[in-house]
Amino acid sequence: MQNVVIIGAGQGGLQAAMSLRQEGFEGAITLIGAEKGLPYQRPPLSKAYLKTGDADALSLRPASFFEKKQITLVDGTHVEAIDRAARRVMAGDRSFDYDHLILATGTRNLRPPIPGAEQALDLRTLDDALRLRNALDRPMRCAVIGGGFIGLEFAAVARALGHEVTLAEAAPRLMARAVSPETSERFLALHRDMGSDIHLGDPVCAVRADGITLKSGTEIQADLVLMAAGVVPNSELAASAGLAVDNGVVVDTRMLTEDPAISALGDCAVFPDPVTGRAVRLESVQAATDHARLIAKRLVKQVDDPYGAVPWFWSDQADCKLQIAGLAAEGDDTILRPDGAVFRFAGDRLSAVETVNDAKTHMQTRKRLAQGPVARAALEAAEFDMAQV
């Protein structure tokens, strides 16, 4: 193998290039990204960047790194097609041959089919964040569509900067896909205490020039509307190349598609959860970077281990750092420890632990879950002390 091409120069694509070199790959690495400039971190876009505007702090590696590691970064270039028979990808009048191709195309914002949605702003790229930051340079009435991590992080920053915030969530609780009802409640109280007006179970049915309209008929006046209603995977490229796609690019336990010359990783990849075997697609820096490391090991060292990393997530909202170790499914049972940590169970097995400003329990959980399943009875006997199970 002489030639690896990576499509998508985000967190996972860059990590794949770096890990290939770390594992000792000496062939050519071409990292092609649709966005202009150096690869950067997205998490601060809805957190510190909105306050500081420091774009340099977001860069994952300086330009000199790419020269030193002989990684060819082709930025501002959108790959339009993959020719699997010729092992070549096409972008405008350019083409790039590969021995192995890694799809790291991430996601894009979901645009619900509601009238006026095109007027709403996004928060996915550095350009989006810059646009939002500029808009927040004077007092604003902000309407946020979606009570997931990104909408809530934006709401917390906007309130801290003194703007008015109204947030509308279609589901009956906040962050419903990701956390327990207990954690949803805790964050609802946090945001209401900060002065945000939160509407639950009331989907937005129109975006107007002067605000949003909810299904209930409530009209909210706003100068700025943020669309934070979730994302869709960028998997069209894979689909048109004939690869299996089902809410993302389908890969096996080794992050390999059905084509032995094409892997996929990160936000765009659907893989079998190592614990339950169910097909999952995770939107986190941890998953993207751990997938990348696994693929590099397989390509360079022929290590064929299945993917088995413990998932973990974080979200910073005001002075609360929410951390989740493990992966729960909706409907998992919950037990609230007196100090606020939430333990979630799939049957008798611990599926995840949610903590707020409690890095110790979070790290203990990650460490313990990496060793194998934790039984509910064992945790109960240890009075929910992760260090004792």
Ligand SMILES: Cc1cc2nc3c(=O)[nH]c(=O)nc-3n(C[C@H](O)[C@H](O)[C@H](O)COP(=O)(O)OP(=O)(O)OC[C@H]3O[C@@H](n4cnc5c(N)ncnc54)[C@H](O)[C@@H]3O)c2cc1C
């Ligand atoms: C505002 C915000 C806050 C976040 N906060 C957190 C957080 O606190 N914690 C956390 O774990 N995660 C967070 N995330 C999610 C995290 O950023 C993603 O999970 C991570 O970036 C996924 O990496 P990736 O490489 O799969 O995709 P990305 O980093 O999204 O990179 C994909 C890249 O592929 C490019 N691309 C797509 N199609 C093509 C094509 N055809 N040709 C060329 N290039 C293409 C895209 O332009 C993009 O640059 C946040 C995301 C956002 C937007």
